[in-house]
Amino acid sequence: MTGPAFATALGEAGSVVTITNVSVRYGPRLALEDVSAALPPGAVGLLGPNGAGKSTLIKALLGFIALERGELRMLGLDVRHAPLEIRRRVGYMPETDAHIPGMTAVAFVAYCGELAGLPRADAMQRAHEVLYYVGLGEARYRKVETYSTGMKQRIKLAQALVHDPDLLLLDEPTNGMDPKGRDEMVALIRDIAHERGLNLIVSSHLLPDIDETCDHVLVLSRGRVATQGPIAGLKGHGQRVFEVRVKGDTGRFAAALQQVGLDCHDTDEDVMRVLMPEGRGSRELFEVAAQQGVQVRHLRASVPTLEDVFVDAVGTQ
Amino acid sequence: MPIHDQGYRRYTGRRIPPGRGWWVIARAGVIERVRERRFLALMLLAWSPFIVRSLQIYASTSIAQLAFLAPGPDTFREFLDQQSPFLFFITIYAGSGLIASDRRANALQVYLSKPLTRVQYVLGKLLALAAFLLAASWLPAMALLALQVIFAGSPDFIRDNPSLVPAITLFCAVEVLATSLAMLALSSLSTSRRFVAVIYAGAVIFAAAVYQVLRGITGTTAWAWVSPENVFDALAIAIFRAPANPPLSATAAITVVVLIAATSIFILDRRVRALDAVT
Numbered sequence: 360m361t362g363p364a365f366a367t368a369l370g371e372a373g374s375v376v377t378i379t380n381v382s383v384r385y386g387p388r389l390a391l392e393d394v395s396a397a398l399p400p401g402a403v404g405l406l407g408p409n410g411a412g413k414s415t416l417i418k419a420l421l422g423f424i425a426l427e428r429g430e431l432r433m434l435g436l437d438v439r440h441a442p443l444e445i446r447r448r449v450g451y452m453p454e455t456d457a458h459i460p461g462m463t464a465v466a467f468v469a470y471c472g473e474l475a476g477l478p479r480a481d482a483m484q485r486a487h488e489v490l491y492y493v494g495l496g497e498a499r500y501r502k503v504e505t506y507s508t509g510m511k512q513r514i515k516l517a518q519a520l521v522h523d524p525d526l527l528l529l530d531e532p533t534n535g536m537d538p539k540g541r542d543e544m545v546a547l548i549r550d551i552a553h554e555r556g557l558n559l560i561v562s563s564h565l566l567p568d569i570d571e572t573c574d575h576v577l578v579l580s581r582g583r584v585a586t587q588g589p590i591a592g593l594k595g596h597g598q599r600v601f602e603v604r605v606k607g608d609t610g611r612f613a614a615a616l617q618q619v620g621l622d623c624h625d626t627d628e629d630v631m632r633v634l635m636p637e638g639r640g641s642r643e644l645f646e647v648a649a650q651q652g653v654q655v656r657h658l659r660a661s662v663p664t665l666e667d668v669f670v671d672a673v674g675t676q
Numbered sequence: 677m678p679i680h681d682q683g684y685r686r687y688t689g690r691r692i693p694p695g696r697g698w699w700v701i702a703r704a705g706v707i708e709r710v711r712e713r714r715f716l717a718l719m720l721l722a723w724s725p726f727i728v729r730s731l732q733i734y735a736s737t738s739i740a741q742l743a744f745l746a747p748g749p750d751t752f753r754e755f756l757d758q759q760s761p762f763l764f765f766i767t768i769y770a771g772s773g774l775i776a777s778d779r780r781a782n783a784l785q786v787y788l789s790k791p792l793t794r795v796q797y798v799l800g801k802l803l804a805l806a807a808f809l810l811a812a813s814w815l816p817a818m819a820l821l822a823l824q825v826i827f828a829g830s831p832d833f834i835r836d837n838p839s840l841v842p843a844i845t846l847f848c849a850v851e852v853l854a855t856s857l858a859m860l861a862l863s864s865l866s867t868s869r870r871f872v873a874v875i876y877a878g879a880v881i882f883a884a885a886v887y888q889v890l891r892g893i894t895g896t897t898a899w900a901w902v903s904p905e906n907v908f909d910a911l912a913i914a915i916f917r918a919p920a921n922p923p924l925s926a927t928a929a930i931t932v933v934v935l936i937a938a939t940s941i942f943i944l945d946r947r948v949r950a951l952d953a954v955t
Contacts, residue, residue, distance in 0.1 A: 461777070
């Protein structure tokens with residue numbers, strides 16, 4: 360279920376963010392077009408290819424961008440009428456490097472805490488705690504300019520957390536991190552959402568990040584909602600997945616599958632994953648293969664992944 | 677050990693309602709500058725005319741033969757005029773990076789994701805600069821006035837010149853506000869504080885040079901409004917009701933100041949946004 364129907368079905372009382380028929384325009388281009396969704400409490404992933412409108416939606420939620428049409432409510436408050444109250448209760452981790460120049464990490468985070476409304480002494484105490492939590496305890500007296508990319512990602516998370524928000528907006532939180540740092544950041548995000556009880560909206564174009572941290576997903580494509588719902592539910596949405604390896608013209612085979620309404624995409628291991636809608640079987644694969652003159656060398660039923668959900672919703676664009 | 681084992685506690689303490697972010701920004705801006713020795717040296721240098729004037733006042737009230745040095749109302753206008761070069765350097769030092777550095781580090785989206793309006797952000801930055809400009813103009817002028825009363829042993833001077841305190845305050849407020857707004861607007865146009873410093877210094881010096889050239893060619897002061905120095909001179913003469921010949925009329929000076937302020941506010945409104953990050 361997508362669009363306004365989903366928003367209405369979940370209801371405002373059960374959602375952290377309610378988006379109703381929202382459109383945002385940059386000059387002649389519609390960055391968001393008639394988007395409706397209800398994001399439930401917990402960890403929600405905002406997924407989509409580059410340019411899908413993820414960052415635009417986050418900026419609209421923060422009140423940085425005027426809506427052309429529609430209504431945005433966050434934590435029960437209208438973004439247009441109570442932007443300051445919303446920002447007091449929200450923590451935002453921007454996608455790009457962002458810090459206050461000339462400050463040490465602890466001074467920067469404490470400063471952000473004060474700006475968010477904490478008394479000075481409390482802000483400083485929270486800054487120390489949060490910096491330890493994100494793994495920057497030993498480096499907290501260093502100037503932020505001297506930090507590595509991974510450390511800068513963590514300091515952005517710390518400044519978003521310092522005032523203990525009810526909702527965290529994380530825009531590409533693992534951007535530029537090495538694999539170890541990425542794993543630690545994902546572990547942190549999972550901990551925040553599942554152990555500490557904060558609500559999260561994680562925007563990313565990396566499927567594994569969303570898969571490992573979130574319970575729900577909102578998939579955007581070209582400024583529109585492609586699909587949304589619980590990740591577990593979407594994965595098992597009445598369809599099966601087959602891993603197929605063929606000998607012959609794989610491009611022609613894939614195109615033929617698309618023609619008969621079967622979505623498929625390549626993996627890194629030279630295996631195609633074919634999404635089989637409910638009521639259809641693997642026999643069709645063999646029929647198409649025979650028509651195209653390719654040989655099926657490997658066929659195995661598989662468990663649907665978030666990538667399959669994504670491909671099904673967005674296509675292989 | 678996984679890093680999140682360090683723990684995260686929910687905050688249950690007091691929260692201050694939105695609206696005082698400007699004060700946090702202004703205080704942080706002042707503290708950051710005060711920690712720099714070079715800037716403190718500049719501020720001390722800016723108080724050197726005060727020391728000379730203090731000696732002048734002391735001598736005029738203590739030594740009868742030097743009574744001719746006694747200050748009049750115009751002394752304070754001249755003193756504020758003398759402070760102009762110091763204000764120029766303080767503006768460049770303390771003001772050029774106020775918004776430019778934030779833009780370079782993408783800090784605007786951090787600021788504006790907090791419960792803070794753009795007006796509060798600009799106000800905080802404005803006060804961080806204005807505090808130092810007032811500390812180098814209004815504060816020493818008022819301190820001189822206080823010294824005059826103390827050394828003379830009576831408040832007669834203030835009683836005889838009741839408009840002096842409002843005049844000093846009004847002139848300093850207008851000069852500091854216009855200067856701070858102009859510098860903030862310039863600072864918001866770039867991500868390099870050095871570039872902003874060069875542009876500001878160049879604009880002030882170039883404007884004065886252009887005026888001198890035009891005066892030489894035309895033989896009149898009709899173009900005096902192009903130089904901020906002339907504008908503030910004319911304003912000071914009008915506010916202090918000094919018996920001097922202003923380079924341009926008070927109305928023209930006020931118009932230029934209003935135009936500078938309005939243009940600066942327009943630029944700030946366009947440039948101080950969190951939208952740079954939107955891709």
